[in-house]
């Protein structure tokens with residue numbers, strides 16, 4: 466059972482209280498983008514076996530979207546953070562690096 | 573050529589206390605180089621190898637498997653076989669597969685226990701009624717034998733069903749009389765034995781850890797048992813397809829998620845068809861041993877652990893009990909998960925890739941067991957000839973062009 470702490474209301478929410486929303490920090494393709502860019506934006510998700518950044522919604526709680534850093538190979542949760550950011554905060558990245566020295570980094 | 577299995581062979585072996593059975597396939601050391609390397613000894617990888625040999629005479633082939641053969645989704649699925657899809661390209665490849673299942677035991681000289689016992693997809697909402705009627709019409713045009721049946725006929729076929737609801741009334745069903753089940757392990761074992769007989773090497777405990785390319789062409793793979801060269805490489809790794817694509821330097825439109833199933837204690841025969849209930853994300857059949865085999869929905873988040881979330885099992889069982897009240901006191905014996913490879917349009921990918929000589933067969937998601945022989949047939953043709961009428965629409969580049977083969981509208985769960 467996956468448990469994520471909602472960074473807004475501080476509730477340690479278990480999975481049935483949450484709705485998964487897929488990969489985080491996607492950059493939307495805009496007018497003038499190429500077919501390749503649209504394809505990447507719409508379909509080409511990162512699907513790493515390891516560190517993954519995702520969107521979640523505290524749907525049966527405060528209703529807000531937040532982000533989580535998780536390991537898809539072990540289900541370990543590195544941390545959660547508010548969605549109003551374009552990249553994972555430094556403390557989360559440091560925590561991941563400490564636990565996964567060979568992590569190739571965010572990007 | 574290995575031993576032929578028959579009733580006479582059993583009788584002969586009985587005389588010598590069954591001491592004379594040979595191993596069904598060899599376990600050779602990897603050679604330095606093969607014409608074709610296939611990564612993944614699941615049903616799709618093994619079937620690809622089999623048809624490369626049988627239909628095209630290509631037998632200098634190795635199938636590399638990181639665990640044991642059939643230990644991926646092929647050995648974890650609930651074995652539903654049907655071909656009642658909506659879109660033409662799907663109907664073509666799934667119906668090819670279903671028809672090959674009919675003669676598979678004879679073709680492979682291996683009993684895969686194909687049981688075309690009939691399959692019902694229940695309509696439990698007005699929308700499903702409309703959707704399935706549409707599928708029946710589409711299937712007529714495609715030459716796939718399905719029919720729409722009303723609630724009374726459903727009750728005749730499935731006496732243990734509760735038609736009334738109230739939550740999930742049974743309004744009818746999409747019925748495919750030639751759908752059914754087969755023994756999943758046997759499909760992998762039968763192909764493995766036939767491939768080994770043709771001189772192919774099936775190498776277990778051999779994980780591919782890197783893919784070597786040169787000037788945009790494949791050179792070979794690095795494995796836990798050393799480097800091996802090849803002219804052509806097929807990635808047939810289901811939930812691990814993205815990991816392998818990354819080794820080759822490209823990305824696939826795939827996400828890996830857990831899908832679970834469970835079986836009950838064995839009971840007397842009470843249901844001789846397969847029943848799927850897509851509204852409630854559950855489906856059920858009874859195995860020859862008497863267990864009720866139950867499958868449910870996928871988790872919503874990326875996962876490589878072969879472990880799913882418990883609440884999905886609870887949801888599936890809770891809903892199925894309304895439709896099959898008789899199962900409410902059954903004890904569940906086992907529950908397990910597999911990592912399935914989901915594409916955006918819920919259709920598979922059988923395709924060339926940006927790297928010359930590398931082919932990919934993946935994206936079968938929650939429903940690829942039924943497709944194994946058709947997929948292997950088509951994939952072998954694609955690899956040997958460079959094109960196949962069955963794979964044309966399933967290219968990995970269809971997403972860029974917006975040419976989806978949309979099966980997700982037809983059924984949220986598509987086993």
Ligand SMILES: Cc1cc2nc3c(=O)[nH]c(=O)nc-3n(C[C@H](O)[C@H](O)[C@H](O)COP(=O)(O)OP(=O)(O)OC[C@H]3O[C@@H](n4cnc5c(N)ncnc54)[C@H](O)[C@@H]3O)c2cc1C
Nearest residue numbers: 612614615616638644645646649650652780910940941942
């Ligand atoms: C619970 C569950 C129920 C299902 N029910 C049904 C059903 O009722 N009907 C249906 O049609 N389908 C069903 N499916 C889907 C079906 O099981 C799959 O689509 C199908 O088995 C995929 O076969 P495959 O050969 O592509 O993959 P797999 O059988 O998973 O084989 C891939 C193999 O690749 C190997 N591999 C991965 N990475 C590497 C590497 N780096 N090096 C070497 N080897 C590697 C793996 O170990 C694995 O053995 C179900 C799936 C699950 C999980």
Ligand SMILES: [Zn+2]
Nearest residue numbers: 471474523527
């Ligand atoms: Zn909250």
